Amino acid sequence: MQCNSGAACISLDKAIEKGLDPKDRPTDLDLVWVPWLEKWSCIECFETFRQGEMTHEDFDDPVWREWVKNEFGI
């Protein structure tokens, strides 16, 4: 299981800073289920991107939708 942020994942960034090969995605992350995304997110991304404060209604907002598209590719 991996964070939905993929290459933009903050935990991944931090792991790379510590010398992790980007190909070896960290797999021991604490993941949270994000209902409106219908995806798993690591705690770092969940808190940083404030995914817990967003809802499906935000997702309907064009600005948010654009952001989500850029951020998550969905």
Ligand SMILES: [Zn+2]
């Ligand atoms: Zn992440």
